[in-house]
Amino acid sequence: MATDSTTAASEAGPMISLTVEFGGGMELLFHHQHSHNVQIPRFYDPPSIAPTSSSSPAPPTAPAPLQGKKSDIRYLIWWLREYLLDDKNRPELFSQGETIRPGILILINSTDWELEGELEYELEEGDECVFISTLHGG
Amino acid sequence: MSCGQPAPDETQELPAAVAPAATCVRCSLPPGIVVRTTSYCWEHFHDHFTFAYRKGIDGARTRSRSGRPQDVLNGAKRGTKRSKVMLAFSGGASSRVLLDLLQKNSFTRPDDPSLSNPRFKPPPTFESLEILYVDESGVPGFGPDRTEEVRALVAETPFPFRSIKLESIFTPSTTTFSTSYSTPSLLTSTSTSTPLDPLTSLLSFLSPSTHSPTSLASLHSSLLHSLLRREALSSGCEILLTGETANRVAIQTIAGMAEGRGFSMGEEVGCEWEASEEEGGGLLVARPLSSILLKEVTYYARIRELESLTMRRPETGVEPKKAGIEALVQDFVNGLEANFPSTVSTIIRTAQKLGMRSADERERKVEGIRCPLCGLPAQLGAEDWRKAITISTLSDLKSAAPSSSSTPSLPAPAAAADLPSPEAALAPLLCYSCLLIMQGTLPPPRGAPTPDEEEKVVVLPPYVEEMARRRRRIAEEEEGVVGRRTVSGVEGVRREVEGYLLDE
Ligand SMILES: [Zn+2]
Ligand SMILES: [Zn+2]
Numbered sequence: 001m002a003t004d005s006t007t008a009a010s011e012a013g014p015m016i017s018l019t020v021e022f023g024g025g026m027e028l029l030f031h032h033q034h035s036h037n038v039q040i041p042r043f044y045d046p047p048s049i050a051p052t053s054s055s056s057p058a059p060p061t062a063p064a065p066l067q068g069k070k071s072d073i074r075y076l077i078w079w080l081r082e083y084l085l086d087d088k089n090r091p092e093l094f095s096q097g098e099t100i101r102p103g104i105l106i107l108i109n110s111t112d113w114e115l116e117g118e119l120e121y122e123l124e125e126g127d128e129c130v131f132i133s134t135l136h137g138g
Numbered sequence: 139m140s141c142g143q144p145a146p147d148e149t150q151e152l153p154a155a156v157a158p159a160a161t162c163v164r165c166s167l168p169p170g171i172v173v174r175t176t177s178y179c180w181e182h183f184h185d186h187f188t189f190a191y192r193k194g195i196d197g198a199r200t201r202s203r204s205g206r207p208q209d210v211l212n213g214a215k216r217g218t219k220r221s222k223v224m225l226a227f228s229g230g231a232s233s234r235v236l237l238d239l240l241q242k243n244s245f246t247r248p249d250d251p252s253l254s255n256p257r258f259k260p261p262p263t264f265e266s267l268e269i270l271y272v273d274e275s276g277v278p279g280f281g282p283d284r285t286e287e288v289r290a291l292v293a294e295t296p297f298p299f300r301s302i303k304l305e306s307i308f309t310p311s312t313t314t315f316s317t318s319y320s321t322p323s324l325l326t327s328t329s330t331s332t333p334l335d336p337l338t339s340l341l342s343f344l345s346p347s348t349h350s351p352t353s354l355a356s357l358h359s360s361l362l363h364s365l366l367r368r369e370a371l372s373s374g375c376e377i378l379l380t381g382e383t384a385n386r387v388a389i390q391t392i393a394g395m396a397e398g399r400g401f402s403m404g405e406e407v408g409c410e411w412e413a414s415e416e417e418g419g420g421l422l423v424a425r426p427l428s429s430i431l432l433k434e435v436t437y438y439a440r441i442r443e444l445e446s447l448t449m450r451r452p453e454t455g456v457e458p459k460k461a462g463i464e465a466l467v468q469d470f471v472n473g474l475e476a477n478f479p480s481t482v483s484t485i486i487r488t489a490q491k492l493g494m495r496s497a498d499e500r501e502r503k504v505e506g507i508r509c510p511l512c513g514l515p516a517q518l519g520a521e522d523w524r525k526a527i528t529i530s531t532l533s534d535l536k537s538a539a540p541s542s543s544s545t546p547s548l549p550a551p552a553a554a555a556d557l558p559s560p561e562a563a564l565a566p567l568l569c570y571s572c573l574l575i576m577q578g579t580l581p582p583p584r585g586a587p588t589p590d591e592e593e594k595v596v597v598l599p600p601y602v603e604e605m606a607r608r609r610r611r612i613a614e615e616e617e618g619v620v621g622r623r624t625v626s627g628v629e630g631v632r633r634e635v636e637g638y639l640l641d642e
Contacts, residue, residue, distance in 0.1 A: 024231065024436065025448040096473075103472035105436050112171040112437070114158055132440065134231075134385070134432035135468065 014064035015039045016071065016125045020080065024133035026104065029093055030084055040079050040123070043068035049078040049098075073106070074098055074119040076129065103135045171437050174479045180441060187430065187438055191239045194426035197410040198223070198377050199244070199263050206376060206420035220265040221376040225297075226366045227269045229288040229447035231439045233381035236427055238444055240267060240379070241295055264377070270369055271301040272362055276337050284447060291445055307365045307599045308336045315603040317564050317576070320594040323521070324564035324576055328603065336597040337361075352462035353575045356397055360512035360572065364601055367413055367513065371421055378413070382425045385432040388485040389471055393463045398571040402514035404494035407486065412496050413513065431482060507612070509569035510605035511576070511598075516569035564602075567609050 020036045027034045041064030069075075077100060081091050095101055099119060106113035107130040108121055123129075158172040162179035169177035178186060202221040225240065227233045244263040269292055275283040285301045292299050314336075317326045340361075341354060370378040382390070387407045394406055405411040410424035427435065439446060474481040495515035509516035565573060 023440070028448065101472075102476040103432075103468070105433055107437075107440065110170060110441070112169075114172040115160070115169055115177060130440070132436050134436045135472070 012042065014042055014066055016042050016123060016127075018076070018123060018126070019128045020076075020084075021128065021130040022132075023130065025135065026094070026131050026133045029086055029090075030080075031086060036084065038079075038084065040071055040076065041065060042071060044071055044075045045069070049075060070122040072119060072123060073108070073113065073116075073121045073129070076123060077119075100131070103133065105132045105134055106130065107132070170441075171434075173431065173434055174483070183434075183437070187434055188239070188243060190430050190434075191243060191426055194409060194429055195240075195244060195263070195424070198379065198422060198424040198426065201377060201410075201422045201424075202264050220262065222374055223264045223267045223377045223379060224366075224370040224373060224375040225267055225269050226378060226380045227271050227288065227292065227299075228381065229271065229284065229291055230381070231444070231446040232383050232386070232427060232432070232435050234291060234444050234446040235435045235439050235442075236379065236381040237269065237292065237295060237297075238442060239426070241297075245296075267297045268373060268375065269295075269297050269299045270366065271299070272365060273301050273303045274358075274362070276303055276305045277341060277358060278338065287447060291447070302365070302369060304361060304365060305335075305337045307361050307368075307601065308597070309600075311600040313600075314597055315600055316595045316597045318595050319576060319578070322565065322577065324568075325562050326564050326598075326603070326606070327562065336599075339597055340599075349575070349578055350462060352393075352397060352464065355462045355464060356571065357511075357575050361599065364513050364599070367421055367423070368601065376420060376422060378421055378423045380423065380425050381427055383427045383430055383432045383435055384482050384486055385468075385471065385475075387425070387428045387489075388482040389464060389467050391485055391489040392471065393467045394571075396463050396467070398574055399514075399569075401517045401569065402495060402509075402512075403489060404492045405496055405514050407489040407492075408494055409490075411494055429483075429486070507609065508605060509572050510564070510567050510602045510609060511572040512569060513605070514569060516567075516572075519566075520568060520570035520573050521565045564606060567606055 017037060017039050020038050022030050022034055022036075030036065043065045045065060045068045071079075077095055077098065081095050085091065085094055087093075093101065094104075100106060107128075108116045109128050110130075113121065158175060159169070159177040161167065161177065162169045162182050163176050164182040164185075165179060167179040167181075170180050171178055171183050173183070173186070198221075202223070205219075205221070223240075225233070225237060227237065245267065271285060271288045273283055273285050274280045288301070289299055313328050313330055315326065315328050317324045341358065366378055366380070391403065391407050394400070394403055399406060405413075407428070409426075409428050410422055413421045413423045438444075471481060471485070507516050507518065508514065565577070568576060
């Protein structure tokens, strides 16, 4: 097995790219598209995504911070809701508070997110995050 | 607290989640999934999952080997003969996973290269398997026909595929069986005319002003399951398999209680039940996934790369406000499960302790009383019970009498008028839940036309007539033994509930 623990010598730009996949009906909320390649900031400022934050979110084109908290699943859920979700008036179909709507399974690189620290999992360049709704399975 | 559990400390937050184990419970590999609180690597998850399936299919397997209850009694089934099985296939993840499990565990093909010892070929658990897809596009809100998509999902499997439209529950029929729901006793009649679109007529009779979305979902499910049972029997299958998971069963348990389905709960949540309605029939309905969580099914489908369709049911769908009890309960159960991973299994284990009416009947060797609409065990007297617990308006009772009297005190002949022929009344035969559906659960809107201004008739599938006739025959046979049940009629009920009547 090839071990590749250190990512290539600091190719560390301000953004990281991820593969986000939706299934089980989640894709209907995100442009009816199963797979998305997204670029999100490597760091974020936690208060900026707090539900009490009065300031409207910065546009996704705003310059990404060069330091702060490493982007985690908590941030990704917020980011997907703010920037990728089709119907901004129905966030409850995707998330509940800062976490995911119950009944949606998250796999990070094919592993149950419960094994990866759930919201605290810090995202790495190239991670694959799968959101599958179990709510419509018949 | 009555449940015997220590009262939770009010100030305490939800129990801090214990981090799941960082290695598989059975080996030292890194795990891929947590089930309840146990971590598994893929291989050991697969073992655990297959074991749960084997437990779930065991009743059907035994049935396949030993035959129908009547075969067991007279030893008719020979050693190698196995039962034919029908799989109710919706195209969703659960039924797709069930099909995969069946193929891999219950049908061993001689040319299967994955057999560890190719010389040992155990006979398949079942004689054959037929995949049946019910096209529900005829139901308003269900969207287009997806039969071809579903057919493509199973094209790789060795099993024959067949699709049937939900509408065909109305055929073959030479006459039209209908009931007038402006009469509280749901008088029925049979005519020779054929309506153009009986399914839409039946489902649209449930209007939002008099019925909840739950009623629509429930009636729809009665039609679907009646059709599945009929098709299984007519194809010579002795076993019907459906793909309900533990989550679905838990949700059905709670929603079913709310809908007045308590009596037949055992049949609706059990792993399997004997649905045979006729002496010669004999159909076992089994749910092999009923102890498996949707999370497990979803993970298995993902890793095994099993394609499935996204179900877009109007009643569990994307519009929370329009959603019925099931969708509300689903959110409730899933919300609990997120914090208390044993919610679903606790609900199921509790419900399964209720036992089954059909099993009681077999033990007592009596023929079961089945509701003609949903086909599940029914309790006698649901109609009287409902009358007794419902607040009726005086005008309801008045309008029940065709000769509407102008005097405010009810005329005694109303009792007789309500039941011109008890043979024609459907209400006394229905289970409580179906009675609620057919009589409507919401009060009529203000200013709505009174029932006698407009005749309200809905066409019912022929199987309802067939089962109603059968029920009456059983009742007649029993008459000599237990005596005729007193039908009190409107007047008797009116006297009983006089104190509660509201004058308008
Ligand atoms: Zn293992
Ligand atoms: Zn019923």
